[in-house]
Amino acid sequence: MTESKLSTQPYKGTRDFYPDEMQQRRWMFDHLRQVIGSYGYQEYDGPMLEPFELYAAKTGDEIVNEQLYSFVDRGDRKVAMRPEMTPTLARMVAAKGQHLQKPLRWFSIPNLWRYERPQRGRLREHWQLNVDLLGVEGVEAEVEIIQVAIDMMRGFGASPVDFEIQINHRQLMNDVFEQVLKLDASQTKAVARAIDKRAKIAPEAFQTLLSEAGCSPEQIAELENFLTAPLLEIGKICGESQGYKDLIRFFDTVNALGLGPVCRFNTSIMRGLDYYTGIVFELFDKHPDNRRALFGGGRYDNLVGMFGQTQMPGVGFGMGDVTLMDFLKVHGLLPEVKAHVDILVGLFDAEMIVQNQQLARHLRSAGFKVESVLKHQKLGKQFELADKRGIPLVVLQGPDEALLEQVSVKDLRTGAQENVHMENLIDWLQAQLA
RNA sequence: GUGGGUGUAGCCAAGUGGUUAAGGCGCCGGAUUGUGAUUCCGGUAUUCGUGGGUUCAAUUCCCAUCAUCCACCCCA
Secondary structure: OOOOOOOOOOOOOOOOOOHHHHHHHHHHHHHHHHHHHHOOOEEOOOOOEEEOHHHHOOOOHHHHHHHOOEEEOOOOOEEEEOOOOHHHHHHHHHHHHHHOOOOEEEEEOOEEEOOOOOEOOEOOEEEEEEEEEEOOOOOHHHHHHHHHHHHHHHHOOOOOOOEEEEEEEHHHHHHHHHHHOOOOHHHHHHHHHHHHHHHHOOHHHHHHHHHHOOOOHHHHHHHHHHHHOOHHHHHHHHOOOHHHHHHHHHHHHHHHOOOHHHEEEOOOOOOOOOOOOOEEEEEEEOOHHHOOEEEEEEEOOOOHHHHOOOOOOEEEEEEEHHHHHHHHHHOOOOOOOOOOOOEEEOOOOHHHHHHHHHHHHHHHHOOOOEEEOOOOOOHHHHHHHHHHHOOOEEEEOOHHHHHOOEEEEEEOOOOOEEEEEHHHHHHHHHHHHO
16 A cells, blocks of 8 residues: 555645644634724625636726636636635625615635745635725715725734835726827836836836836836936826825825825826726735735626626725735734633532533623633643643632632642632632733 | 745744654643642653655655745736
């Protein structure tokens, strides 16, 4: 028999969440839910599998061609594992469009799949918070979404100097490409890609990319002029386009709300997804060890309409759990894993299992988180177990205590031990744990 | 998809072409059968990622492969 052993490794680019990691994940998501809930957003979810075509149309060539997990099902349907949530959201909204009361404030924390080479901050399966606001045309929607993002970061204890939201406008970029620079379709794509890279490469390398894209020196100069211009100068370069007006109104509002310092206009923010139509933004970590985007999002006014029933404008963003976790680690914002149990009910000897269970039931019904010892071990082992788990209190009833209707309570944090009468036990324990 | 680094116990690791493969943490057991986090003692690697080759001899050298990390590509 040369049977090869089954590997215990998780599939490439995926993670096992053992209880400690799961607790961290829960902690993170609970924080997010709390902030989002404070804005009135409701949670939804959809299937992990969708028709392949849902992504083929608008998600972007690279994701569809190279990063989509897809297969043909037993009924010959081409199926994909969701690489992002927004198409599912759009589908769900389109399906019920007329009946949903607008605006919609929805969020979800789906697991998403992309066939990629794993590296820092990127895996094949990740969980991504998606927050979307649908049914609002004006930039007030973007302003609210940005506030949600900022408050989430604050909720984790991040300082405003730790991160920055960079903001651009898709339509503004399109206007510049088409009307000012007069680029054709293929040039537009190459130029957009070059702009996306601009912050990471040398200025000469950027110019080379533009030349390779077929730009004349004049076009390059004009583009440079645009890219480095402050927002207020943009209007002079490409006219008072809708994109320009949106941005002005957006920044006016954001400044009035006191959120200006964390928001910055940046013409380099392009975003890869094809469905964005208006303001786009990314939230960056400013820590030198982790300079990367934590969130990305923007306005997608035509996505719901793709399904042919109703048009519905939308604004939203996604944030990956992997990148958020890196942010929290780098900035020291992850708390110690807290004990999940308040009390261990010890088992004095095997014959006392019923008393042990009764005591544990009594304490649980009073609202404590209680673990009970099910198999007799030496008492030293039982206390050791409690200590290693971080359980603060051990409650034990041996023959001596039972005679007096008492239990012995030891606080492992202080080492203090006391006998407490059953009548006072609940109050006494509550005081200890307060 | 391209280039580079690394694979020795659950984790962190030292090590050498030649008898039994350091050490630390953790885990298990004991000293201490009514009391933990201290101390002491003991136990914890028979595929040194996997397969093949060179050799009298390979954990060590060579090749392949897989995994993992980093950079690129792209993105979250």
